[in-house]
Ligand SMILES: Nc1ncnc2c1ncn2[C@@H]1O[C@H](COP(=O)(O)OP(=O)(O)OP(=O)(O)O)[C@@H](O)[C@H]1O
């Protein structure tokens with residue numbers, strides 16, 4: 089306590105100098121704080137865009153291999169056996185496979201080109217959708233290749249208008265399907281150029297056998313697979329397991345380029361958002377550079393201070409200060425200097441990030457969303473204190489090593 | 500009780516060897532007021548620094564109350580200075596921006612355990628040296644004699660056994676010097692051992708014993724009948 093008071097009073101004796109010295113620290117802490125606030129804000133807004141389900145969903149699709157199209161082999165599609173083995177991996181909640189195409193659905197008096205998806209009972213769950221009426225697809229529908237359909241709300245209104253679709257019949261490529269279920273409309277942004285609710289689901293087996301045909305190369309083919317992990321923490325491990333499993337099934341060694349992709353989109357977006365923003369990188373480097381430059385400034389000023397106060401140090405030694413007392417006195421002074429700079433820097437950084445958020449509003453939405461919380465402040469402030477300790481140590485040590493006789497005689 | 504045995508200290512400056520102390524053996528009983536005089540460069544300050552453990556001899560020993568302080572570690576020496584010694588310097592060495600009380604209380608901030616009544620004790624000692632009405636003045640608001648009183652109060656606040664004063668009157672006029680010396684004499688009568696360094700013979704006359712140094716050696720060591728009788 090007395091040490092703190094001592095440090096404060098000795099800094100107050102040289103207000104202007106202390107303030108100038110703190111400038112580097114202030115800028116450094118402000119940049120670090122603003123960077124963290126904006127980075128966290130970006131991360132948070134990504135997390136808000138992605139719901140909980142997508143954070144634990146791994147999406148699989150086949151890849152084209154080869155660099156040029158002349159060398160590229162047609163991709164190898166997934167099949168039902170892949171799906172079965174994926175479902176048996178640890179930490180898997182469920183899997184779903186689809187194959188789809190754009191086809192025209194016909195009802196008496198109307199027709200509508202929509203996406204016809206051969207799916208299974210888990211597909212709706214992986215889409216985050218729920219039934220509005222009737223029933224979902226069942227394993228039996230797939231087993232017996234039934235000609236049943238579950239329609240999305242947009243497709244239903246195109247085909248049936250206001251009337252209730254369940255129980256009615258739809259023809260796709262002249263194959264009649266009985267509508268057994270209606271999917272509730274999913275609120276959401278209209279994405280990827282299409283309406284999310286515009287689709288018709290039919291059993292995967294039926295799609296293959298009656299509409300699209302069986303691939304002559306890969307029997308029982310599946311276009312896309314989704315694997316949902318039990319929780320987000322298991323996703324990374326699950327991705328490894330999926331990679332291992334598919335490589336084994338495709339005869340690829342660990343060194344081969346994969347001919348499939350297994351991705352967790354939420355994680356990808358998040359890491360891209362964190363590292364990709366040039367602005368964030370810029371702020372981070374500015375923060376670090378300012379902190380180091382500020383630290384050197386603090387060291388310099390502390391060395392000057394030690395020289396100026398040589399006699400004081402000699403006197404303190406003559407009245408019973410230990411070396412460690414002197415060391416601590418100057419170290420605390422450097423830390424207080426940096427801590428003050430850090431506090432001012434926090435205020436500046438907070439102001440700056442609020443300003444960035446306000447100033448970047450376009451169409452009612454801020455380009456830089458910021459999250460200013462206590463841990464962020466602690467990190468920024470802590471880095472200032474750390475700088476104080478690191479760069480204050482050398483001057484403090486020099487002070488503590490002075491010879492008292494010479495120090496007292498110093499002019 | 501102070502006892503030095505064959506103290507030696509040499510400095511080499513530009514190839515030249517200076518014997519700052521050249522075999523000083525000295526006994527000072529408790530409660531004695533000793534003045535050390537001698538020409539400039541005769542080794543007076545060097546001797547005082549040895550007695551105060553600020554400097555260590557090349558050879559010989561310094562015993563204070565039976566303890567050889569030449570062999571003590573840095574921490575023990577700091578504690579010894581804090582508890583047993585009081586220093587007074589020619590140039591006062593006060594903290595310019597702190598009040599008289601804060602200056603006087605400073606040594607207590609290094610005492611372990613730290614006394615809770617440091618400021619009260621500082622104020623009391625300031626009262627004893629005649630500055631009871633200047634407690635919150637800063638050094639720049641005090642005369643030279645008053646500043647030296649503050650410095651003496653600072654040396655006394657920790658209840659030392661030994662007061663070491665290097666030219667305490669060197670920066671003062673003769674009237675103020677006399678006041679300071681009378682204060683030291685009074686402290687000596689109260690039982691404090693005092694080693695006073697001066698080159699002023701008139702000032703030395705206040706002491707009970709006068710040691711004259713030359714070239715790092717003791718030239719003369721005599722009792723001062725006037726002061727002993729007084
Ligand atoms: N750090 C040092 N380096 C080199 N020589 C030194 C050092 N300290 C003291 N000396 C020399 O030792 C000798 C004794 O010095 P000291 O300070 O003890 O003299 P003094 O009697 O106190 O003189 P004064 O009355 O001028 O204060 C001097 O010749 C001085 O030059």
Ligand SMILES: [Mg+2]
Nearest residue numbers: 543544545665
């Ligand atoms: Mg001297």
